[in-house]
Amino acid sequence: MIPFRIGHGYDIHRIVDGRPMVLGGVTFDVAYGLDGHSDADALTHAICDALLGAAGLPDIGHFFPNDDPAYKGIDSQKLLTRVASELRQRGWEIGNIDASLIAEKPKIAPVLAEMKQNLATSAGISIEQLGLKATTNEGAGSLGRAEAIAAHAVALIHRPEAPAR
Numbered sequence: 327m328i329p330f331r332i333g334h335g336y337d338i339h340r341i342v343d344g345r346p347m348v349l350g351g352v353t354f355d356v357a358y359g360l361d362g363h364s365d366a367d368a369l370t371h372a373i374c375d376a377l378l379g380a381a382g383l384p385d386i387g388h389f390f391p392n393d394d395p396a397y398k399g400i401d402s403q404k405l406l407t408r409v410a411s412e413l414r415q416r417g418w419e420i421g422n423i424d425a426s427l428i429a430e431k432p433k434i435a436p437v438l439a440e441m442k443q444n445l446a447t448s449a450g451i452s453i454e455q456l457g458l459k460a461t462t463n464e465g466a467g468s469l470g471r472a473e474a475i476a477a478h479a480v481a482l483i484h485r486p487e488a489p490a491r
């Protein structure tokens with residue numbers, strides 16, 4: 327069996343009034359938020375799907391159905407912790423994760439380090455194993471009009487090395 331596997335995840339949530347704005351486990355003090363069944367943390371969802379995809383497992387909606395009241399408003403860091411646990415139960419270790427947020431607003435840079443710490447802790451990896459960037463969509467399209475926030479993520483997972491004999 328190939329000891330390394332790569333996965334990709336993507337998610338997008340609409341910006342609406344009257345919802346919390348949670349990204350990477352950080353809650354922003356703004357008057358708008360993301361629509362969804364959970365806390366709608368698109369960044370964390372993309373990372374979950376990258377990990378699940380790498381392991382050849384079904385996507386986030388399979389593990390946490392969006393019509394199940396158990397997941398209504400749930401903190402997506404709990405979902406990421408569960409996803410990482412599902413992988414480890416199947417003998418996978420996380421090599422690294424790299425993610426990109428596409429958000430016209432809010433400004434991510436001031437809380438980027440806090441997001442990285444939250445995500446690394448939830449996934450059970452070190453900060454050095456996690457890349458995170460933010461970009462605007464330069465005003466183009468629905469993302470550029472700040473109608474939604476999207477995230478892409480890739481993850482590399484591997485089987486633990488066999489002990490040397």
Ligand SMILES: Nc1ccn([C@@H]2O[C@H](COP(=O)(O)O)[C@@H](O)[C@H]2O)c(=O)n1
Nearest residue numbers: 429430431432433434435460461462463
């Ligand atoms: N929501 C965002 C978007 C971007 N940033 C930071 O600004 C830099 C420039 O963004 P461009 O879209 O003009 O390339 C980007 O590299 C990020 O450091 C941000 O903090 N929050």
Ligand SMILES: C[C@@]1(CO)OP(=O)(O)OP(=O)(O)OC[C@H]1O
Nearest residue numbers: 362363364386387390391392397
């Ligand atoms: C996270 C889950 C949890 O029910 O709900 P949503 O917040 O709606 O997020 P989405 O990425 O649209 O779907 C995945 C679901 O598993």
